[in-house]
Amino acid sequence: MLVLKDMIYGDWEVSGVLEALILSAPMQRLKGVHQGGAIFLVDPSQKHTRYEHSLGVCWLVRHFGGSTEEQIAALLHDISHTAFSHVADQVFGHADEDYHEQIFGEVISRSAIPLILAEHGYDQVLKHFDQYTLLEQPLPDLCADRVDYTMRDLYHAGMISQPDINHFLSQLVVEGGRLTVVNEAAARWISRQYQKLNEEYFKKPEYLFANQRMAEVLKKAIAADLIGRDDLQLDDHAVIAKLRYCGYGQELEAIGQLERFENFSVRGAAERIKRRELYPSVFI
Numbered sequence: 001m002l003v004l005k006d007m008i009y010g011d012w013e014v015s016g017v018l019e020a021l022i023l024s025a026p027m028q029r030l031k032g033v034h035q036g037g038a039i040f041l042v043d044p045s046q047k048h049t050r051y052e053h054s055l056g057v058c059w060l061v062r063h064f065g066g067s068t069e070e071q072i073a074a075l076l077h078d079i080s081h082t083a084f085s086h087v088a089d090q091v092f093g094h095a096d097e098d099y100h101e102q103i104f105g106e107v108i109s110r111s112a113i114p115l116i117l118a119e120h121g122y123d124q125v126l127k128h129f130d131q132y133t134l135l136e137q138p139l140p141d142l143c144a145d146r147v148d149y150t151m152r153d154l155y156h157a158g159m160i161s162q163p164d165i166n167h168f169l170s171q172l173v174v175e176g177g178r179l180t181v182v183n184e185a186a187a188r189w190i191s192r193q194y195q196k197l198n199e200e201y202f203k204k205p206e207y208l209f210a211n212q213r214m215a216e217v218l219k220k221a222i223a224a225d226l227i228g229r230d231d232l233q234l235d236d237h238a239v240i241a242k243l244r245y246c247g248y249g250q251e252l253e254a255i256g257q258l259e260r261f262e263n264f265s266v267r268g269a270a271e272r273i274k275r276r277e278l279y280p281s282v283f284i
């Protein structure tokens with residue numbers, strides 16, 4: 001039995017296939033992949049990771065009655081995120097922020113995850129990701145993934161409180177296999193929080209600066225053949241160490257010190273952020 005500690009959802013336990021997956025090397029790597037990309041370089045308080053988010057999504061799926069199969073999918077849904085998360089989308093020109101989804105099958109196939117699933121009798125899970133309706137829904141609907149990263153990012157940014165989160169979770173129900181809210185007030189609240197996340201967090205000038213500058217450094221290092229795409233399957237700290245070794249130490253320091261920030265085109269960077277709006281359905 002593995003006891004997990006989450007600063008939002010509290011302590012909870014897993015065993016069997018979930019425990020084996022969480023302890024696997026691919027999941028443990030996510031402890032070093034920051035949720036917000038490179039923003040931790042300019043704001044060290046934003047240090048939460050894809051690992052915490054993945055466990056949080058799994059908790060939500062379990063909390064709302066999802067099957068073991070859907071809990072597995074929740075754990076694995078971000079397993080292919082590269083170092084610095086969505087910074088890779090800027091590096092490789094994925095305007096829909098889906099680079100990690102494009103390489104998901106490749107990353108999984110090269111890992112121990114298929115063997116772990118087979119050993120526990122869940123080898124068919126990866127073939128049915130489109131069936132897990134609690135886990136994922138297209139915008140503007142709610143899903144466990146979207147609920148967790150919204151709550152988690154805003155909580156770490158000090159924009160919402162634990163009581164806010166607890167109250168909102170109490171306003172969620174499952175209808176037709178999907179998360180929905182019980183009244184218009186809850187729908188308006190989460191819509192406002194989602195807008196705040198996009199406008200005040202994702203588009204915060206310092207955060208845009210950090211991620212764009214990191215993308216530029218990575219592009220240069222890749223173009224110079226000093227690092228490759230596979231290196232981005234390391235974690236943030238390992239890639240930073242490799243970049244420093246390759247001579248990009250000063251450029252990394254410049255990001256953290258916001259050098260030339262006054263010349264940074266905030267508007268241009270913000271326009272490259274994927275447009276997101278949330279209008280959850282209300283259970284009647």
